[in-house]
Amino acid sequence: MRSFIEEIQAIVGPAGLITSPNEVAPYATDWRRRYLGKPAAVVRPASTAEVARVVRACADSRTAIVPQGGNTGLCGAATPDASGTQIILNLSRMNRIREVDARNNTMTAEAGCVLATLHKAAEERGRLFPLSLAAEGSCEIGGNLSTNAGGTAVLRYGNARELVLGLEVVLASGEVWEGLRGLRKDNTGYDLKQLFIGAEGTLGVITAAVLKLFPLPKSRATAVVALQSPEKALALLDRALEGCGERLTGFELFSDFCLALVLRHFRDTAAPFPRRFPHYVLMELSDTQSGGGVRALAESVLEAALEEKSILDAAVAHSETQARALWKLREFISEAQAQEGPNIKHDVSIPISRIADFISATDQELARAHAGVRMVTFGHVGDGNLHYNVSINRLVHDSVARFGGSISAEHGLGQLKRAEIQRYKSALELELMRKLKRALDPHGIMNPGKVL
């Protein structure tokens, strides 16, 4: 190992290499501290050329590489094993925005750019980069793309995958695939970038990307709605999509139990209505046109729903401050739950049309199997993505499979669900994935032990 580390140091210099246990520690565990790894070193290259040379050195010596960005993942994909033989390849020093091309509506950014920094750079040019998630102040775009991140704007703008036009990737051989194209249309063979997006670093290292930008919304309306059941929420989603089209940018469901947790653990929050209701939806519209049109539209959709009694109450925020207060009720749920005590998170997706039936069937099964279990169900319902947080894995995942859903909607597989997925994917599909893995990483050095 000695001479290998020296070889790496010759490539990245002293600023790019961390080996002392104290300094290595924060990189060696994941954000939720569920996995504790023991890397041979943390390598922090400053350029694509350095990444390529590091990977080539690893390929020559068959050293396993664990790519890492802001290290905010929830499935342990960026944490090495405990063997002391793997290196962490941290991309955070590669944080240059190489270009913002406002007229082409694209931005070329290196893997280590923090997501919030990209938001700001786009806004300065009158554009929106819509990928948005709780960790945006510290997660990095390379990790966002490697995990095909979701977040709160998927309903309108799609997952991370749909926001990428081109990639630069260091392959397992150390060769650099230069695919940084800023084209909306390119039908010249296999769309290679799709392979690396969402592969959690198992097929190569994303070093830079060409990202799509959008017109900046100039008006926004946020509303909270009280409802009897998830079924009513789906009916409202239908109505809102039909009436508002692409103005509908957020549609989040949470139960009264979620609200209770937030109100208990966060003092500066308040219930949205004088009385409590079984379920709530947080709905957001935005528009590139300024003015009150979007507000009036929200009101008319909700009034119609109130009239036919498909919702129980509704309130549209009158100010940005009010809107932010409403969003807190949704955003604080995870943290309130953590403060409440031990819990198990599920990040599942279900065809939207089957969500209500899924929730009711699974709640019943859980209640039967485990008296006293408490369900903290909330999620990006507009995308079919639920965070169904309870203390039982197998039962929930089996129910997800029965409803034609996915056991990882946006968090990925990493180490956490690597064994579990074997139960739900066909042998054929797993073999297809293995064939691709072997084709692109024949020595198995790219993030081994993750995904597959």
Place this chain on the structure above:
Amino acid sequence: MRSFIEEIQAIVGPAGLITSPNEVAPYATDWRRRYLGKPAAVVRPASTAEVARVVRACADSRTAIVPQGGNTGLCGAATPDASGTQIILNLSRMNRIREVDARNNTMTAEAGCVLATLHKAAEERGRLFPLSLAAEGSCEIGGNLSTNAGGTAVLRYGNARELVLGLEVVLASGEVWEGLRGLRKDNTGYDLKQLFIGAEGTLGVITAAVLKLFPLPKSRATAVVALQSPEKALALLDRALEGCGERLTGFELFSDFCLALVLRHFRDTAAPFPRRFPHYVLMELSDTQSGGGVRALAESVLEAALEEKSILDAAVAHSETQARALWKLREFISEAQAQEGPNIKHDVSIPISRIADFISATDQELARAHAGVRMVTFGHVGDGNLHYNVSINRLVHDSVARFGGSISAEHGLGQLKRAEIQRYKSALELELMRKLKRALDPHGIMNPGKVL
């Protein structure tokens, strides 16, 4: 061959097999009649199970398979070679819409469904399936996905790839990959469907797909704009995107020479303005809200542009009839050109910000190299996609490469550009594509001689 054909007939029955030369003929050539193949047979299976058994028989006997849908492609990808040993696997009999799930905004359709039939089925449930192209009355969704079709709605809804949530694919082994998921979010490993979309049948046979549906627009505004140059068109695109956001669903540029061709060859067309201008843009807005809002918005954007003299004239259609007449000016260009005489089509894409410079640089080079050459430039400018039709290939493609563009924006590679692409893709990228091909089709029976 005899016993192989008998084996196939035992699978698909007499209704599924065509061998007489007269009946085979229409399947054996492409729509533009540039390629003439000689298949051993045309096989028309009626179900996924039949496709699987046919492919397995082909794999056993190492018989090459040329998948074919509506046979409307422009690059010869669906035409066999002249060896008499390849079979055409025509999917047209698999034309069942398996499900329309309006609440999930998805539709599950078999490969042989004609695109226009899918439009109608979606509309009947109050939804839009937005993929739209000239051949929609006869092209089939399996072919659309295998070629990642583009068309006139890409600006707003993306290419065919972005409209797919799940696929069912018969692999080169004859195994069926069941990936018909209707989920907006699914991060459980490699996104395998991406490999088969746009692969032109070289990695497997798409037999069915889960497609995304959208709210049906309830109002529309169509305008024609006169401009001095492509540069002014890009400035207008900027302004329109900023002001209209996702309401902007069409933005097509064509030169006065294109208009002259259409007016000459189609009697029932009329020039849009009393006088002629160097360039025109056809702009379309649509909205899920009914009423005149979208029309007023188009007028305000165009008035502002007229006031600052960045456009020369503009007219908004007052009726659906007027709107259709304007669209004809754009849609008839290809056919007018065909009637005018021999021509060479280019289907290229350029970063939107560089389109104006590309046109002016390439026009100049062409004029220098070939006196008297006439440029018929038009295209989906909102996507960066130009159909730059002249009599010289190499010069145009080299210029495309210099401007960071693609030599096939939406038509694919097929046989037509299979050699040409070797000049523009890196050896590394071609080798990556070959590795994937070998991993998924080790015997090379899937549409050999196309793409790679």
